[in-house]
Amino acid sequence: MSPSVYRGAQAWAIPIVLLAVWETSTRAGLLDPRFFPVLSDILVTAVDQLVNGRLGLDLVLTLQRLMMAFALAAVLGVAIGVASGRWRTVELLIRPITDTLYPLPKIALLPLFIIIFGRGEGAYVITAFATGFFQIIISTRGSVRDVPSDLIEAGRNFGATGTRFFTRLLFPAIAPGLLNGLRLGMATCLITLVAAEFVGAEYGLGAMIRRAGQQFAVEEVYAGIVLAGVLGLLINLAFRLVTPIVLPWQRPAQRAAGGQKV
Amino acid sequence: MSVQAKAKVRLNDVAKKFPGQENVTALEGVSLEVAESEFVSIVGPSGCGKSTLLRLVAGLYEPSSGTVEIESSKPDRPKTAMVFQEHALFPWLSVRENVMFGPRNRNMPKKEAAEIADEQLARLGLARFGDFFPHQLSGGMKQRVGIARALAQDAEVLLMDEPLGALDAQTRTLLQEQILELRQQTKPTVLYITHAIDEAVFLSDRIVLMSARPGRIRDIVQLDFGPDRSPELRGTSEFAALSQDIWNHLRDEVQLAMAVDDR
Numbered sequence: 001m002s003p004s005v006y007r008g009a010q011a012w013a014i015p016i017v018l019l020a021v022w023e024t025s026t027r028a029g030l031l032d033p034r035f036f037p038v039l040s041d042i043l044v045t046a047v048d049q050l051v052n053g054r055l056g057l058d059l060v061l062t063l064q065r066l067m068m069a070f071a072l073a074a075v076l077g078v079a080i081g082v083a084s085g086r087w088r089t090v091e092l093l094i095r096p097i098t099d100t101l102y103p104l105p106k107i108a109l110l111p112l113f114i115i116i117f118g119r120g121e122g123a124y125v126i127t128a129f130a131t132g133f134f135q136i137i138i139s140t141r142g143s144v145r146d147v148p149s150d151l152i153e154a155g156r157n158f159g160a161t162g163t164r165f166f167t168r169l170l171f172p173a174i175a176p177g178l179l180n181g182l183r184l185g186m187a188t189c190l191i192t193l194v195a196a197e198f199v200g201a202e203y204g205l206g207a208m209i210r211r212a213g214q215q216f217a218v219e220e221v222y223a224g225i226v227l228a229g230v231l232g233l234l235i236n237l238a239f240r241l242v243t244p245i246v247l248p249w250q251r252p253a254q255r256a257a258g259g260q261k262v
Numbered sequence: 263m264s265v266q267a268k269a270k271v272r273l274n275d276v277a278k279k280f281p282g283q284e285n286v287t288a289l290e291g292v293s294l295e296v297a298e299s300e301f302v303s304i305v306g307p308s309g310c311g312k313s314t315l316l317r318l319v320a321g322l323y324e325p326s327s328g329t330v331e332i333e334s335s336k337p338d339r340p341k342t343a344m345v346f347q348e349h350a351l352f353p354w355l356s357v358r359e360n361v362m363f364g365p366r367n368r369n370m371p372k373k374e375a376a377e378i379a380d381e382q383l384a385r386l387g388l389a390r391f392g393d394f395f396p397h398q399l400s401g402g403m404k405q406r407v408g409i410a411r412a413l414a415q416d417a418e419v420l421l422m423d424e425p426l427g428a429l430d431a432q433t434r435t436l437l438q439e440q441i442l443e444l445r446q447q448t449k450p451t452v453l454y455i456t457h458a459i460d461e462a463v464f465l466s467d468r469i470v471l472m473s474a475r476p477g478r479i480r481d482i483v484q485l486d487f488g489p490d491r492s493p494e495l496r497g498t499s500e501f502a503a504l505s506q507d508i509w510n511h512l513r514d515e516v517q518l519a520m521a522v523d524d525r
Binding site: 148150151153154155156157158159160161164168169172173175247249 | 317320322340342343344346347348350351352353354355356363364367368395397411415
C-alpha cells in the first residue's frame, strides 16, 4: 500500500466501520426501525426524493443561499478583518460591534430580518451571512496580527509599500490563516442557514427536515441530515483541494530540484 | 575617524522614545557618522537600543528628535537593505524570488532581477538552491539567503541586525569569514549589530559601544587591521587583547542592564 492510500484508509476507517455497524444492526433488527431506519433505505429515500420529490429544489435553494451568504461574508469579512488587524483606529471603532455581535446567535436575528425583508430569500441569506461575516472578520484580524513583525519590516525595507504591501506581502503572509478562516466561515454559514430554514423557510434542506419531522417520515429526516452532512464534508474537501494550489510553498520538498535537504 | 571619505550615514543627536505605559526611552543623544565603505559595529547590552538604532537608519522608525541622513549616490538607489536576526525570509517565495523581491519592487524586469538574484546566490554558495523554499534550508543557509537578498538591493548602506546571532558556533565562524570576504570584494557601507565582541573585532573598522537603557554611545573604538585581514587574525594576541579590552569597557554596562532587568 502506498503511503497516501494508507493515510486515506486511516481517514475513512472509522466512518466506514460506523456505517457498516449501522447497516447490519438495523437490518438484524437490533435497533428500533421507527427511530433508526436501515442505512441503505435512507440512501434510497434520499436518491428518490432528489429525483422525484422536492429535495432537488430544496438542495439547490440551500446551495444558492449558502453561496450568496458566503461570498458576501468573505469579501466584507476579509476587507474589514484586514483593516482592523492593520490599523489601530479601525480596530478601536469596530471592536465593540464585533465583541457584541460575534457571540450573539444569529438565528435570533431571523425574526427581525423576516420583518425587515419579508419571507423572501433575503432574510435567510442575511442571517447566514451574519454568522460567517463575524467569524471571518475575527479570524482574518487574528491572521494579520500574527504576521511576524520582522516579516513586515523586511517587506517595507525591500520596497513593498502602498498597494504592494497588501498584494506582495500581507495577503501571501496571511494566506494560510485566511483560507482556514474562510473554511470555518463557510461551515458556520451552513449551520445557521439550515437552522434558519428549519425555523422559517418553505424550501431548503432545513425546511425539508422540518416537514419530514412533522410527518414522522423518519427516513426523509435522515436523508436531509445526510445531505446537510455531505454539504459540510464537501466544503472541507473543496478547501483541502484548493489549499495546495493557493499555497504551493507549503507542499513538501517536491518542487525543489534534487529534493533533499542539504 | 576617517576624514578623507565622506560620511554616508549621519545621525545627529538622535533620540527615540516609545510612548506607552512605560514611556521607554530607547535612545538618547546619539550622534554618529559612518563613512563610505566603512564597516561599523554596534555592541552593547540587551535592551540598549541597538536594534532601534538600526531601524531608525532603515526608516522603519521615525526619531523622536534629531535627524538621520543617508547620502544618496544615485537617485533610484535604495537607501538601505537589511539583514535580520531571524532571517525574515518570505516563506511563500522561493529562494530566488526572495532575493528578487527588492529589485522587483523597483520595477526591474523579471529576467534582469532573476540574473541579479542568481549572481548573489552564487556569491554566497547557494547557486543550486534558487528553486527551494526557505523552509527547506538550514538556519545558516537561510541567513545567507537573507544576506543575498540585501546585497541584491545594492543599497547605499547595508544594515545587519545580529545576522549570526541565531546560528551555532561553527556556522557563525564560517559566515563571519564569508562576510569578511564580501567586505573585501564589494566594499559596502555597513552598520552591523552584534552581541559577540570577537565578531565585531574580526569584521569592523570601528566599534561603537553602547550603554544600558537609555542607549547612549559610551565609547568608539577604532581598529587598524584594515580591510584585508585574514581569518588567522583571530589567533593573534593583538586580537585577544582588543577583545578583552572592549569587554572590560562593556562589563559594567551589561551588569547594569541585568540589574535593571532584575528589578
